[in-house]
Every structure is written in C-alpha cells, then in structure tokens.
Amino acid sequence: MIILTKKNWALAINNLKKKDKILKKIINKYKSERITSKKNAFYTLTKSITGQQISVKAANSIWNKFERKIKKINPSSILKIKKIEIKKCGFSEQKIKYIFNVANFFKKNKNIEKKWKKMDEEKVLLDLIKIKGIGSWTAEMFLIFYLLRPNIFPIKDLGLHKAISINYKTKYPLKELEIKKFKRKWNPWATVATWYLWRILDTEPVKY
Numbered sequence: 001m002i003i004l005t006k007k008n009w010a011l012a013i014n015n016l017k018k019k020d021k022i023l024k025k026i027i028n029k030y031k032s033e034r035i036t037s038k039k040n041a042f043y044t045l046t047k048s049i050t051g052q053q054i055s056v057k058a059a060n061s062i063w064n065k066f067e068r069k070i071k072k073i074n075p076s077s078i079l080k081i082k083k084i085e086i087k088k089c090g091f092s093e094q095k096i097k098y099i100f101n102v103a104n105f106f107k108k109n110k111n112i113e114k115k116w117k118k119m120d121e122e123k124v125l126l127d128l129i130k131i132k133g134i135g136s137w138t139a140e141m142f143l144i145f146y147l148l149r150p151n152i153f154p155i156k157d158l159g160l161h162k163a164i165s166i167n168y169k170t171k172y173p174l175k176e177l178e179i180k181k182f183k184r185k186w187n188p189w190a191t192v193a194t195w196y197l198w199r200i201l202d203t204e205p206v207k208y
Contacts, residue, residue, distance in 0.1 A: 001117070001118065001120075002149075002150055003147065003148040003149065003150070004034070004035055004148040004149075004150050004191065006034070008150060009034045009035075009192065011189075012189035012192040013192065015189055016186060016189055016192060019185060019186070020186070020193075022167050022168060023186075023193055023196060023197075026167070026196045026197065026199070026200055027196055029200070030196065030199050033199070033205060035144065035145065035148060035191070035192075035195050037145060037146055037147075038145070038146070038207075038208075039146075040073070040146075041106075041112070041113045041116070041142070041146050042073065042074055042075055042103070042106050043074075044141070044142055044145050044146040044208050045102050045128075045138065045142055045146075046073060046078075046099055046102060047059075047063055047207075048137075048138045048141040048142060048145075048208045049099055049102070049133060049134070049138060050062055050063050050066070050091070050095065051141070051208065052095065052137070052138060056159070056201075056202050056206060060204070061090065062089055062090035062091060065088075065089040065090060066086065066089040066091070069081075069085060069086075069088075069089060075103040075104075075106040075107050076107075078099060078100065078103040079100070079103050079104070083096050083100070086099065094133075095133070097132075097133065098132065098133025098134070099133075101131055101132050101133050102131055102133065102134070105131050116147065117147065121143055121149055121152065124139070124142070124143060124147065125139045125140075125143070128142060136154075136156070137156055137157060140152050140154040140157075141154070141208045142208075144191050144194070144195070144208070145207065145208035146208075149191060150189055150191050150192065151187060151188045151189065151190045151191060152190060152191045152194070153182075153183040153190035153191070153194060154194065155179055155180070155183070158173060159198055159201055159206075160179075160194055160197055160198065161173040161174050161179065163197035163198065163200060163201055164179070166200075167197070167200070168182075
C-alpha cells in the first residue's frame, strides 16, 4: 500500500510541479513542509469531527480547549468524562454524540487500525461511514491525515474550492465536473495538491 513517506512526498511534488505551473509556485513557498500523521486513529477522527462544517480557526479554538481538558485523547478518556464538560469546550450536542459514537466503536474494535492500514481507500471509507457522525468528508480527512494515502481528493471541501477559485480564477464554489478535472490533473498525487492548496489559506498548516 503506497503512503506519503518523505520520499514519496518528494516524488509527488516533482510530478505536480511538472504538470501545473500555478501549483509549482505554491509548492515552492512551503518547501520544507509536508503532511505528517499523528499515528493515532482516534485522535484524527475526533479532530476531524471537530472540524466539520466550521472554519479551521474555529475548529482549532475548540480543539485546544478540548485537549487542555482531556489531556490524553483516547476512547477511555472520552467515555469517562461527562458530556457537559465537552460541551463547555464549544462542541454542539450533535458533535458530542458523534465523538462518543467513535469512542464506543474503538472500544469494541481494538485492532481496527491494523486492519485499515492494509485496506484500500474505498473499503476504509465504507467502514468509517457506518459510524454515525462520520460522512465522506470526515473519512477523507482520515485517509489523508492518518493513513497518508496519496491520491485523496475531497471534492466537497469548501476550503479546497476556495483555494482553487482564488488561484485558478474560477467561480466559487466549483461545479462538480470542473473540480473533477483538477482531480484528474493531479492524479496520482491529489492528496499532496490538496494539502498545498489548503496551506495557502491559513497561517498554520491543517492538521488532523
């Protein structure tokens, strides 16, 4: 299974710079940066839930309060704490339920991470969306930031639409056919292209 190691990241940026002059300029601004995994599946999924349908800045603010309160982000810690304490960090009732759903799932499926590392993207995605609260976007963040899969392209991500619109002078949000052209253009390194486009939107790199 191909993942985004340091070596593969270098291969990806060389390939993308040859294909895309606009992306080449963006890549050259952030030469020393790349995606790294927290190597904690539960952490990545929980933080991705935090980021659902809100800005990166708002999500980071909520998450920082959450980390200070919880200390260790793992299923056991979550299941021990009262929901009202999580709500004080800024989570909605719905997202709190989602986080507890994920915690219970991990409690019942102890070795699931090893299984996911050996599975292709579609099968992992199908596994994840069975957990209430995890849709395609959250599953894609997991494939990108935990499993480091190289060719994930979150078509519905509005941050990605915004970045493409700004840099490629297209209407926002992009039509599905138009954004799929970019996916084909950046194949087989769509994850890397996506990350660089996110990177220019925020002062801090996106991390899940």
